[in-house]
Amino acid sequence: MEREKIIAALETAFAEISGAEYEDEPVTFAEFLESFAKFRDPDFPVYWIPYTIEEAVESLTDRKFGWHEDVLKDEWSYTGEFGFVCVDPETLKCLTAERSNGSCTVSVVFPILNIDDAVQAVEYFLRLVQQA
Amino acid sequence: MQLAQVPYTEEQIKQAIEEVWQELLQEADAENYSLEEYLEDYRKYWDDPEFPNDIPELIMRTVEKIVGRPLSWYCELVRDPAGFTGEYSFVVVDPKTQKCLTYREHTFDGVNVHRFINVAGTVVNYEDIVRLVTKLLNQIQSALTAA
Numbered sequence: 521m522e523r524e525k526i527i528a529a530l531e532t533a534f535a536e537i538s539g540a541e542y543e544d545e546p547v548t549f550a551e552f553l554e555s556f557a558k559f560r561d562p563d564f565p566v567y568w569i570p571y572t573i574e575e576a577v578e579s580l581t582d583r584k585f586g587w588h589e590d591v592l593k594d595e596w597s598y599t600g601e602f603g604f605v606c607v608d609p610e611t612l613k614c615l616t617a618e619r620s621n622g623s624c625t626v627s628v629v630f631p632i633l634n635i636d637d638a639v640q641a642v643e644y645f646l647r648l649v650q651q652a
Numbered sequence: 653m654q655l656a657q658v659p660y661t662e663e664q665i666k667q668a669i670e671e672v673w674q675e676l677l678q679e680a681d682a683e684n685y686s687l688e689e690y691l692e693d694y695r696k697y698w699d700d701p702e703f704p705n706d707i708p709e710l711i712m713r714t715v716e717k718i719v720g721r722p723l724s725w726y727c728e729l730v731r732d733p734a735g736f737t738g739e740y741s742f743v744v745v746d747p748k749t750q751k752c753l754t755y756r757e758h759t760f761d762g763v764n765v766h767r768f769i770n771v772a773g774t775v776v777n778y779e780d781i782v783r784l785v786t787k788l789l790n791q792i793q794s795a796l797t798a799a
Contacts, residue, residue, distance in 0.1 A: 562733040586755055586767035588743050590728040595701065605726055605743045607752040607769045612795075614743075617724060617750040624724040624747035 521580065521646060526639050533575035537568050550635040557633040560597040567591065569632055570602050577606075577645040584609060585649075592629065600633045606645060608652055615648045660718050665785050672713040676706065691777060699735045707775050708740055714781075715744075715788050723747065723792075730772070741772040742788060753795040754788070 530549050540546035547555075549572055556564055570589035578584055590603035605627045606615045616628045630641045673687045694703050708727035716722055724747040730739035744753045754771045771791050773784035 584765075584767065586752065586769040588726070588728070588741070588770050593731060603726070603728070605769060607755050607767075609755070609757070609767055612751040612755050612799075614745045614750050614752045617745050617747075619747075624745065624750065626724050626726040626743055626745050 521643070523639055526576065526580065526642050527635065529576040529580050530572055530635070530638055530642065533579060534568065534572040537571050537575060538565070549638065553632065553634050553638065556598075557600065560600070562597065564598075566598060569638075570604065573602075573604075573632070573638060573641050573645070576642050577649070580642070580646060581649050583649070585615070588627075590627070599631075601629050601631050602641075603627045603629045604641075604645075606648065608649075611652070613652060615645075615652055660789060662782065662786070664718065665714065665782055665789075668714045668717045669710065669781060669785065672710055672717060675713070676710060687778065695776065698738065704729050704736055704740075707781070708742070711740070711775075711781060711785055711788070712742070712744075714785050715792070718785075718789060719792065723753070728770075737774070738776055739772055739774045740784070741770045743770050744788065744792060751795075751799070753792045755795065756791070 534549035534552065535541040535546060538547070538552070553569070556566065556569065567589070570591070574585070574587045574589070586607035586609055588605040592599045592601040592603060604616060607613070608615055614626060616626065618625050628644070630637065630644070632638050632641055670687070677683055677685060690706070694707070697703050708729075712723070712725050712727070724745040726743045728741040730737045730741055742754065745751065746753055752769055755767070755769050758766050758768065760766065771788050773780065773787060775781055775784060
């Protein structure tokens, strides 16, 4: 899928989630990520980031999924990484589960600090949905 | 997959917790540390990164002991800006089928469907551990019955 289409889906999703669609000078998702990467403020509405990724995936696939997201932190602040678990509600299959070395991991973790990272995360989930 | 012990009683859960605790102690070479003592320290120091990590291991190994085989799981230690809240959020997957065993749907208004893939609970004391293990077992049993 073209990068422009993914970015448009991310921006639409973010405007809806953050309420930016009702503002005169809305902050874009790309700007929001830039600000997050720079300040890592503990009061930042950081969950808007994974919610935006999830909403963009659902809008681009025209499907709903079960999600769990985790904003990773170290002792001091956000690491900029996000853990995701994605489940297909039709089959109950955990799409992010992966078998390796005899065990099965459940989540995937991505660094998301700019719009390129966000696009890559969406592309990863689109591939998972396609493969399922 | 079926639960190894059905129905499971609170006594069985408590016995399984104790067995798993002893296993964890052996693995850590710390034989004289009761779960009660641990939980007292846990309440004092739960913002120490080392402490909360033992709780998910204890809970899920207990669940696995009662289910009768290993499960795949993910646990989020829920934090707010002030730090760790004491809440744990588990996603459990059957490693053989890769199906999520903690998935459920709920509608609050009769129209919009909300999809939950986790089971969460706050752990402050021993009874909270028993309650969260029971909640996980009930959800897993319900997922298996539906399948």
